[in-house]
Amino acid sequence: MITTTKTGAYLVNGTDLIEDSAEALEAVAAKTGKTPDKEEAKKGTIAYSILKAHNTSGNMDDLQIKFDKLTSHDITYVGIIQTARASGLTKFPIPYVLTNCHNSLCAVGGTINEDDHMFGLTAAKKYGGMYVPPHQAVIHQFAREVLATGGGMILGSDSHTRYGALGTMAMGEGGPELVKQLLSQTYDIKMPGVIAIYMTGEPVKGVGPQDVALAIIGEVFKSGYVKNKVMEFVGPGVASLSADFRIGVDVMTTETTCLSSIWQTDDEIESFYEIHGRKEDYKKLSPSDVAYYDGVVKVDLSTIRPMIAMPFHPSMAYEIDFVNANLEQMLHETEERAKVSFGDKIEYSLKDKIVDGKFLVDQGIIAGCAGGGFENICAAADIMKGRYIGADKFTMSVYPASTPIYMELLKNGVAASLLETGTVLKTAFCGPCFGAGDTPANNAFSIRHSTRNFPNREGSKVQNGQISSVALMDARSIAATAANKGFLTPATEFDGEYNQYTYHFDANIYKNRVFDSHGVADPDAQIQFGPNIKDWPKMEALPKNLVLKVVSEIHDPVTTTDELIPSGETSSYRSNPQGLAEFTLSRKDPEYVGRAKEIQKAETALVAGDDPFKAVPELENVVETIKKSGADITLDVESVGFGSTIFAVKPGDGSAREQAASCQKVLGGWANVANEYATKRYRSNLINWGMLPLIIEKGDLPFKNLDYIFLPDIRKEVEDKADTIKAVAVSGDQTKEFTMTLGDLTDHERQIILDGCLINFNRQ
Known part of the structure; x- marks a missing residue:
């Protein structure tokens, strides 16, 4: 209880x-x-x-924290280092470990994944870091084995940066927060x-x-x-x-x-x-x-009894026995949740998975920083020993979290025991957790000991008419289900014995393969760039006024970072800000990118000294309507900015990935409007990319999708730490005044917003 x-x-x-x-x-x-x-x-x-x-x-x-160590993986470290380089980085001031456990397959976009890896290796040499090659360890297992210290603090650019069990307070944040540490700045939070x-x-x-x-x-x-x-x-x-x-x-x-x-x-x-x-x-x-x-x-x-988190969130947690006892009701509720996320875009049904009154699932996965631990895999092997997953559609894969764990499983016979059951053993890789590996068949149901089961996170694409789903379970109950040939089974039904295994860590595996500069930078080392690795585009400072078009309106109770910028194969493009931005909201609101790019034309024209009204003709009437309310707008970059915003009830649950915010910024986003932000991570990412984290009270919105929002004197209000932000909704020739807030902002955060982004702030 x-x-x-x-x-x-x-x-x-x-x-x-x-x-x-x-x-x-x-x-x-x-x-x-x-x-x-x-x-x-x-x-x-x-x-x-x-x-x-x-x-x-x-x-x-009012805390200003300096961390002991930093860690990133191959989805995030290129952007972090590129941002830090643009801000004057010459050396990593504290140990910084670059792991390669996300874009490990090198199967998307030709050479771009391995190009990122070579960037990471050469950056570690130039700036004095550590580089863990692909398939050696998932980011968090390497940190547990090598980095964690009692009473220490680690900052990582992955949301599951958690080493508290080892006595290390660790936090997962967006890349810009790591950039600050690389530039000997601080992590600023209230106690x-x-x-x-x-x-x-x-x-x-x-x-x-x-x-x-x-x-x-x-x-x-x-x-x-x-x-x-x-x-x-x-x-x-x-x-x-x-x-x-x-x-x-x-x-x-x-x-x-x-x-x-x-x-x-x-x-x-x-x-x-x-x-x-x-x-x-x-x-x-x-x-x-x-x-x-x-x-x-x-x-x-x-x-506590064996649990299952039904799609599409880890909080949809029930005892497995309860789900089995109320199967039709539970599957119906899951189908109804699917309608909230996907509408009528696809057909999603789970009722056909009830076979003779039992729930037949399609896939079992034990993987990553949550599932791939030594004891989890050994326990799974004990449960499955002498049993077989069968020759039908059910599949089972196990990913040890590091090569040292894999080595011990080979030595103690557990690997052989698992392989005998029909289970496939794979290398250390985070792919199943975020849709870059083991994507199930359409309408298939996967049970996984991994971290998340958000919509589409397993890799399906609603825009292509695909849908599959994931439930989270413990490795033991996944093994019990596999031993029962895919019928959902809690591990408490296993009546055998668990063996006592002793773990031996082989440090030579890392000594022979991981590059460690021991903190010594080599200024003469040349960073190796691939053709997909691009610099961040130039970003303007916050102007006096903002004219924003609402280009997406999301009323789901929670919007995850996976919905803001999809995971899976899109991860391969994260070294290319413009290329990745094309995927923004693609699985949630496919029209977002086109709408954002259209209004962005006005800002591009303004910066170039051209007429923004020729670029976006509808803006002329919008600005005239705004002027009738008494606003003073002149067409120059200091007086006004044109761009986009989105509304979401509660955006930002999930990953630390900064790209959920930076992609909006690259497409001309100046703000988010929300009733609340799901995590500090996402709100910080908005701020570090110069976007206003606006908060509007719950209730009927004064605007709708494709309307405009005018923020008069927004720069002054940020400078003056105004309690409320004045706003005007513009719909056709009608206007409506309303107010929003920005929440608590540190002085540094305000200045980052005023400067337009963290890069500009550091260049100042």
């Missing part, structure tokens, strides 16, 4: 939880002998101590709230880390209970979990929309570091004798 408190709580001696109330102080005093001070007790969390050690502002309310994930009991046989993670996500996602906060895992139940189990839960905290995570550490984690030859990097972490948390998620591990 998982519950949340309505108030904060004190944790005494790491075990006794006392919810905040009129009697709480007396209760704490009875246990400790002194009355606690709440503000002092807030400093007793593990999170506070780590943030304090990395804060450079001298003010714990986040800290939520205790208070664990008791221990998991029953057959329950794995994904089950625990999905149960937590299902409880907290919709309410936003941990949104933009730090999840701190404490309590007596933590000791019952292995290091791999904790890691498997920890990596999924991203799906709660929290800011980061951290765990208390013990002998189990010390052993992990020792196995990896880094015992000196271990640090025992625990809350102070009295620590105060802003909220508590109570997790009784013994009550």
